[in-house]
Amino acid sequence: MESILVLTHADETGSAPTKASLEAVTAGQELAAQLGAPLTIGIVAAQPQHLSKGLPSARVLAVSGDAFAQPRYSTDAAACEALVRAAQPTIVLAPHSARFSRVMAGVAHRLGGFIDTHITALASTNSNIEATRWFYRQRVEAVLTRESRPWFLLLDPGTHEVFSGQAASANIEQIAVELPTSRTTVTGLRAPQQGTQTIRPDAKLLFVAGAGWTKKQPDGQIHIEAAASLILGFLNASGASLGSSKSLVDQGSEGNSVLPFLTHLNQVGQTGATPRHPKGLSTCCHGEEPHVVGWRFIAERRAISLDPNCGWTRGKADVVYIADAFQVIAKLNELLESKKA
Numbered sequence: 001m002e003s004i005l006v007l008t009h010a011d012e013t014g015s016a017p018t019k020a021s022l023e024a025v026t027a028g029q030e031l032a033a034q035l036g037a038p039l040t041i042g043i044v045a046a047q048p049q050h051l052s053k054g055l056p057s058a059r060v061l062a063v064s065g066d067a068f069a070q071p072r073y074s075t076d077a078a079a080c081e082a083l084v085r086a087a088q089p090t091i092v093l094a095p096h097s098a099r100f101s102r103v104m105a106g107v108a109h110r111l112g113g114f115i116d117t118h119i120t121a122l123a124s125t126n127s128n129i130e131a132t133r134w135f136y137r138q139r140v141e142a143v144l145t146r147e148s149r150p151w152f153l154l155l156d157p158g159t160h161e162v163f164s165g166q167a168a169s170a171n172i173e174q175i176a177v178e179l180p181t182s183r184t185t186v187t188g189l190r191a192p193q194q195g196t197q198t199i200r201p202d203a204k205l206l207f208v209a210g211a212g213w214t215k216k217q218p219d220g221q222i223h224i225e226a227a228a229s230l231i232l233g234f235l236n237a238s239g240a241s242l243g244s245s246k247s248l249v250d251q252g253s254e255g256n257s258v259l260p261f262l263t264h265l266n267q268v269g270q271t272g273a274t275p276r277h278p279k280g281l282s283t284c285c286h287g288e289e290p291h292v293v294g295w296r297f298i299a300e301r302r303a304i305s306l307d308p309n310c311g312w313t314r315g316k317a318d319v320v321y322i323a324d325a326f327q328v329i330a331k332l333n334e335l336l337e338s339k340k341a
């Protein structure tokens, strides 16, 4: 019989589970219900009692102590290993977060298990567990089954609902961890000098800026400063996350005048990211296949382009506005500001 362990960890505040952890809890609860399997939840946090509120009825195991306040390979791997050994599950679900994705393959190896990553959906048919993931930059969808146990599955964030069901009062079982000698001391956090945090995975809207923002406009001039202020104005007013085409972010390395808040981390597409947002708005971007393949998980797509023959109009967007994005975004910002006031 299968048994399921969902591993979770705290967010930067240390006082709440991450959103992706609560999505994994939903996935675990659904799978346990389908299989009639017992569900255990494991918590990695300095003070797990803060995280246990709001969890569903399940056995809850936790490691605790200052060693787990920050992500660190040696301590996180030891914590996950101890939780899995204590729970003895056949299936381990965990969020595909930066913190867990770097340790989980090692943990699976220590336990003689098998791991699959970037899982987007789980199902059980004829008591077989099926895990879905995408290959070849989201072009091919595969359904995997495995006989090996324990089977570790890292779930992509944004693929399940955040657990918000009826919370049970959890009785936490503390699991002792034998900590390895640590060579790593976390002394603080340093973020890249970007001025503005533009990548917001939890935003409802992805706003994509294409190279058109830096091209000559109908008046024969380029308008970088106006472009920067319109884009930042829209991000501030809407709370959208900022994506970019490759052509636009590449301009920085080609020595041209660019939008200073954009880096390759913003790039969406075949050689960029595949973010998940309910809606997307593309501006000044041609909608070529290597870019649009990164929109696989954007549910509703709209684009503003001057070119009526752009890729978006060829079935890649739900709505295309053939219009000047400078004018449209200026008007949108005006409307958003007046709504706020």
Ligand SMILES: Cc1cc2nc3c(=O)[nH]c(=O)nc-3n(C[C@H](O)[C@H](O)[C@H](O)COP(=O)(O)OP(=O)(O)OC[C@H]3O[C@@H](n4cnc5c(N)ncnc54)[C@H](O)[C@@H]3O)c2cc1C
Residues within 6 Å of the ligand: 209, 210, 211, 212, 213, 215, 217, 244, 245, 246, 247, 248, 267, 268, 269, 270, 271, 272, 273, 283, 284, 285, 286, 287, 288, 289, 290, 291, 294, 304, 305, 306, 307, 310, 323, 324, 325, 326
């Ligand atoms: C192996 C490989 C991998 C690649 N990977 C990626 C990837 O990961 N991501 C990616 O994005 N690309 C990728 N590309 C590049 C991709 O093919 C395109 O070259 C790129 O996406 C084009 O960027 P763009 O649409 O912003 O620029 P352009 O093609 O220059 O299009 C600019 C658009 O802006 C419009 N425009 C200009 N002014 C305005 C205005 N005022 N209002 C409205 N519209 C306006 C123009 O009409 C034009 O359609 C890859 C290519 C290859 C070969």
